[in-house]
Amino acid sequence: MTKQKPARVRFAPSPTGMTHLGSARTALYNYLLAHQTNGQFILRIEDTDRKRYNPESEIDLISSLKWLGLNWDEGPDIGGPYAPYRQSERKDIYQSYAQKLIDMGYAYPCFCTQNRLNELRKEQQKRKVNPKYDRKCRDIPPLEAAKRVANGESHVIRFKTPLTGSITVHDYLRGDITVNNKQLDDFIIVKSDGLALYHLAAMVDDHLMGITHVFRGEEWLSTFPFHAHIYRAFGWEEPVWIHLSVFLNPTGKGKMSKRFAQQMRLKGNSIFIKDIRKMGYIPEGVINWIVLMGWSFDDKTEFFTLNDLVNNFSIDKLNPSPAAIDFKKLDYFDGLHIRALSKSELAKRLKPFYLKAGYSIDDSVLDKVIPLIQVRLHTLNEAPEISGFFFADHVNPNPNDLIGKHLTIDESIIAAHESYKLLSDLTEFSPSSLEQPLRQLAEKLGLKAGQLFGILRVAITGQKVSPPLLESMEIIGKETVLNRITIAIDLLKSIEGQPNQS
RNA sequence: GCCCCCAUCGUCUAGGGGACUAGGACGUAGCCCUUUCAAGGCUAAGACGGGAGUUCGAAUCUCCCUGGGGGCACCA
Structure with missing residues (x-):
């Protein structure tokens, strides 16, 4: 493998809900790039929205990532050289950078009320024009604006997007994307409560924390030019931007939504890591499953451990097209990794x-x-x-299941009874010692081995489907086996003469 | 409505001008193995959205159309 420069990457979720497959996959790609380049994987909490903040989700996030094995090198819980890693604790930093932007003429205070903004938007929607801020406060003389701010007038800070020209940004998977500046709004970068919005906070943090590669969802593509404007206003070197495709519903129609997530849960599937864990999937299987949704190694290899992935992952093989979630495939990969366990x-x-x-x-x-x-x-x-x-004391077979295939109740009772006699005479109780006698008994009774084994299977395991019978009998032991057969015979007798026999 | 992105079997994907009668995997069907169920093995059906170009040659490059997705908040 070619030597790559150490990457500093970050997974920066906002704690507003349960960790789901999409974020897990983003975190995974971050982790993989960091580890294979000997770089750092940083966890940063983007909690600038106090209204949507949900403390539970941060707990869920940490336990989900840890369960998946995606440990971070710097983060709110363990600290690091660029602490704090929680945006709500970095308010002052953002404010100073917002001020710099104002001083440089790249931003301005806006005193418009939310009411006016709502009215404006409503009116624009009615006229079917692109909803955008009308830039009323953009041309307030800086001195006057500063005075009003100093007087404590409520305001937000907006970025002064160029009115003309265009900007070309570069996404690693899609190449150059050019957008006319007039399409862009004068976005708010600091709210009236003084806290920065993602647009500013994430850019400042990514720069300050030395982030080299930004993995984020495709939903950021439309604001991407705006973020590049901020970087360029400061004269900062941009990271490698990698916009990951979204996950689609299993139907392939539409993005994985909250509503659909609920429907999935009803059907016994879930996109939430917490649920997936509870359902008994193992992290190895989940990792292998999600890594392949949007990334591939070659035309054949599909089994990967986290360690394999660290060695083989490459952002060059990332796929920009959306992927539909396929839970059947999760079962497959999970089975594969369960079998790989010691x-x-x-x-x-x-x-x-x-x-x-x-x-x-x-x-x-x-x-x-x-x-x-x-x-x-x-x-x-x-x-x-x-x-x-x-491990159960008793099993509770369905009496009807005790009737051998194509047999009557009487014939089944006889078979069970003969089996009992045979088994009670055996001193050794192992598959090899059991097999021949039982097969001979079946022959003697004029039964196929499968018919006899079927009766015994249900009697002993209580199930029509079970692990191999003879091996199971060995583990359960002669005494319990005989007991269960006795009970089975009683059960069969109890339904004798009833109409429902098959 | 405006802007942006995407487009190979049902699904995840390989493919980056000739190696493609398009490869693998999940799923589906059949067979084998087999005491049931799995697992495993073999086989089958199954795709380059459409149309123009460029080229000796296009799944691969360009354009248009169509389809799908994303965004247009004092959310991230």
């Missing part, structure tokens, strides 16, 4: 999920169960469902 690691991760499902776990039993279920799992949540019977 037995002991899987056991460790599985335990809380059994506990949550109400099972108490015997570690030595769990160790024996793991090899049977590892290949069958897509999420950790599935483990209690398919293998809870190993």
Whole structure:
């Protein structure tokens, strides 16, 4: 790999909601670039909007990123050479830079009330013209404006966007983008409460913190020229701008929205990391899944660990077109990574999920169960469902399921009974010692092995679908196996003569 | 309405003028393996949105159209 200069990158979410797939992927790309260039990954909280601030979301953010393994080198919790990393604590910095802009003639105080602005916008929308500030305060003589500010008159600060000409900005994935300045508004950069808006705050921070690459969502593309204006007004060197595509609904129609996110949850899927974790997906699977939505390595390789990605990631292979979320693929990747886990690691991760499902776990039993279920799992949540019977005191088969395929109840009872007799005579209880006798019994009864195994499977595991039967029997042990068969025979007898038999 | 971005199988994508009868993966279907379910193996169906150019040659370059997406806040 070619030696790259260390990148300083930042993930800068605003704490207004739960961390979702889109932000996780942005954070991931940041992390990867930082690590492969031996640079720094910075976490910065963009909480300049007090009204939308949600303290829970910051907690959620930290736990989500940590769970994914995307640790940062500088951030609000651990500090760093450019602290503070929370924008609400950097108010004075932004103010001084806003003042510089005013002094240089690139910005001006605006005394228009919000009321007037709303009216203006309404009127413009009615006339079907582009809603924009009419620049009423732009030409107030600076001295007069300064006086009014000094007098404490409520005001915001706006950027004085050039009225003519055009600006060309460069996005790494899309190349040059040229926009006429007259399309641009005189954006507000400092609110009347004195706090800077993203437009100013993020630019100042990115510059001050030495950010070399900015990953952000495509939704910033339209204000991109404006941000470049700010950089250029200050004469700062611009970072590499990389606007990432948005995530689309699984249907491919429309952006992933709050409304759709709710619908997803109803269907048992979620775009929120917190939910995904709860559903039993493992971070390795999630990482592998999201990294491929908008990035690829080549035409074949698709399995990646975080470490693989650090070595192989490249911003050159990023794809600017939007991607639809495919949850089926998450199951696939998660299964892949579950299978890649060591037995002991899987056991460790599985335990809380059994506990949550109400099972108490015997570690030595769990160790024996793991090899049977590892290949069958897509999420950790599935483990209690398919293998809870190993840890349960009783199983509760549906009596009708105990009836062998194409058999009557009587025939099923006989089969179960004969099995009981056979098994109780065995001293060794292992797959190899069980297999031949059971197959011979099936033959003797005129049954296919599958018919007999089916009856025993339901009797012993309580399920029609289970891990391999003989291996399961070994783990469960002779005594419990015989008990469960006895109960199954009783169950079969209880439905004998009832109309509902199949 | 105005501005901007995007465009290969249903989905994620490879492809950056000839190596393309367009490759891989998920999903789907079939077969194999098999005590169920998985996992695995094999096979199949499945795409360059349309139209003009440029070129000996275009999925690849240009333009137009269409479609999709994003933005137009004292939100980020």
